[in-house]
Amino acid sequence: MTGYREIAPPRVLHPVVACLWEHRGRASEQRVIPDACVDLIWRDGRLVVVGADTGPVMFAPTGDGEPVTGIRLRPGAAGSVLGLPASEVRDARVPVLDLWSEAASVLSEELGSATPQRRLELLAGAVERRQGEADALVVAASHRLAAPDARVALVASGLGVSERHLHRRTAAAIGYGPKMLARVARLRRLIAFSQRSDALPLAERAGAAGYASQAHMSDEVRRLTGLTPVRFLEDATLTAA
Numbered sequence: 001m002t003g004y005r006e007i008a009p010p011r012v013l014h015p016v017v018a019c020l021w022e023h024r025g026r027a028s029e030q031r032v033i034p035d036a037c038v039d040l041i042w043r044d045g046r047l048v049v050v051g052a053d054t055g056p057v058m059f060a061p062t063g064d065g066e067p068v069t070g071i072r073l074r075p076g077a078a079g080s081v082l083g084l085p086a087s088e089v090r091d092a093r094v095p096v097l098d099l100w101s102e103a104a105s106v107l108s109e110e111l112g113s114a115t116p117q118r119r120l121e122l123l124a125g126a127v128e129r130r131q132g133e134a135d136a137l138v139v140a141a142s143h144r145l146a147a148p149d150a151r152v153a154l155v156a157s158g159l160g161v162s163e164r165h166l167h168r169r170t171a172a173a174i175g176y177g178p179k180m181l182a183r184v185a186r187l188r189r190l191i192a193f194s195q196r197s198d199a200l201p202l203a204e205r206a207g208a209a210g211y212a213s214q215a216h217m218s219d220e221v222r223r224l225t226g227l228t229p230v231r232f233l234e235d236a237t238l239t240a241a
Helices: 078-082 097-113 116-130 136-145 152-158 163-173 178-194 202-209 214-225 229-233
Strands: 003-007 017-024 030-032 038-043 046-050 057-059 068-073 093-095
Touching: 017 116, 038 078, 038 116, 046 097, 068 116, 078 116, 078 163, 093 097, 097 116, 136 152, 136 163, 136 178, 152 163, 152 178, 163 178, 178 202, 178 214, 178 229, 202 214, 202 229, 214 229
Parallel strands: none
Antiparallel strands: 003 017, 017 068, 030 057, 038 046, 038 068, 046 093
């Protein structure tokens, strides 16, 4: 079997884990776009934290054909699970050995000798032992910022905090502030609208997703994906978040 697949996490991890995932048979570069998530990835014999990205990233093919295995933390959970402000790993790939030291060393040895299925179980067990919790304020902000007409100032006010306080909390829990989170949410809405069988013309999709204009949408899609909207939406897919 080749391709990418997502697996639902154990129930106990639902508050902090969006999914476990596996990618087999990668023969070419893979484009990854911002999704407000942080992943722990086993790839080429190394376990790394992939911090929240603010732009497109191209992953090269794996060297030995082994499947890439990962666990995706929900927006708002990364800081607690990692044990440091998520902003410290923003746009970065950090060896887990640098963060969890001895525990990561044991985990890496186990992952190296495990079957692909067992690797998924090991990653889930490692995250569960961290006993992390999602930041409730950030989770609430994420849900409110998912609305097409959401404004950061109004979301902060509605949650009873200042914009500065909300920025600090989201940066610590996700890796970047609420304005970036709103941009990611807008892109995800555009993808969702574009995957419908009755998809509207692109200009109307831009308005429905919350962009001020088609030009605004084009500029944002290029910044976040590195592609034009037409090229990007040809094969864009939503991942769990």
